[in-house]
Amino acid sequence: MTSTYAVTGVLERRQTDREGALLTRCALAAFGLHALLAIAALVLPRLEPEHKPPIEYVAVQIVPAARLGVERPRPSTPPPPAPEPPKAEPKPAPPEIAPPPDTPTLREPAAAKPAPKPGPAPAATKPAPQPAAPAAEPEVQGSERGSTNALALGAAxxxxxxxxxxxxxxxxxxxxxxxxxxxxxxxxxxxxxxxxxxxxxxxxxxxxxxxxxxxxxxxxxxxxxxxxxxxxxxxxxxxxxxxxxxxxxxxx
Missing domain, CATH: 3.30.1150.10 (Fusion Protein Consisting Of Minor Coat Protein, Glycine Rich Linker, Tola, And A His Tag; Chain: A; Domain 2)
Structure with a gap:
């Protein structure tokens, strides 16, 4: 009987040791699994590409500045040149004094010449003959193929x-x-x-x-x-x- 109890005790201790070892292995496995999950939770977000929001494109129409009423810079105008100082007017030349006129010397009047005697009266000039009146111009006539009659001006x-x-x-x-x-x-x-x-x-x-x-x-x-x-x-x-x-x- 004593040997039977001894064998039973040995078997029970072995069973207990096996169960303890199994529990230890399970605990280690669970701990390792949790550690792996924690590491994966830290590392995986970095490995995955970041999800960026999609870029929206908007159509833009370029409008000339003239249609928008934008004033363009005007070219700068050069400042007007400074007015030249007025030139001094030339002084008028002094008037020349004319010398006094010479006093004319009185001459003795020449002796009066006798009037010429009247000559014979000139002969009366004959009137120039008047030119004869031009003859009446004939009617303008055309000629074609030997014809002599044509359109008469004034009477046609x-x-x-x-x-x-x-x-x-x-x-x-x-x-x-x-x-x-x-x-x-x-x-x-x-x-x-x-x-x-x-x-x-x-x-x-x-x-x-x-x-x-x-x-x-x-x-x-x-x-x-x-x-x-x-x-x-x-x-x-x-x-x-x-x-x-x-x-x-x-x-x-």
């Missing part, structure tokens, strides 16, 4: 639609320009045609037509071409208040 205007048109110089200019373009066909004498047309304010010729036919087609066409080829004429006189002038012109 059959009539104007406005009796208040009194500007003869303008009529002469008109006839001169049309005459340069008038080519008379080879027809007999005594043939004539009347062309009606209208002159605008700026000198353009419009509404050209045959008012009285000559009966010869080539003659009428030549008269129309003479008027149409003369546009534009000089502008109507400024003193003429109407906007246009109608003309009837005779071609012979």
């Amino acid at each position: 205007v059959a009539g104007l639609d406005n009796p208040d048109f009194v500007y003869g110089y303008y009529v002469d200019q008109m006839l001169s320009m049309i005459q340069r373009n008038w080519v008379r066909p080879m027809v007999g004498s005594g043939v004539e045609a009347t062309v009606h047309y209208r002159i605008q304010r700026d000198g353009r010729i419009v509404e050209v037509r045959i008012a009285t036919s000559s009966g010869i087609n080539s003659f009428d066409l030549a008269a129309l071409r003479a008027v149409q080829s003369s546009t534009p004429l000089p502008p109507l006189p400024r003193a003429f208040r109407e906007g246009s002038l109608g003309v009837n012109l005779i071609f012979r």
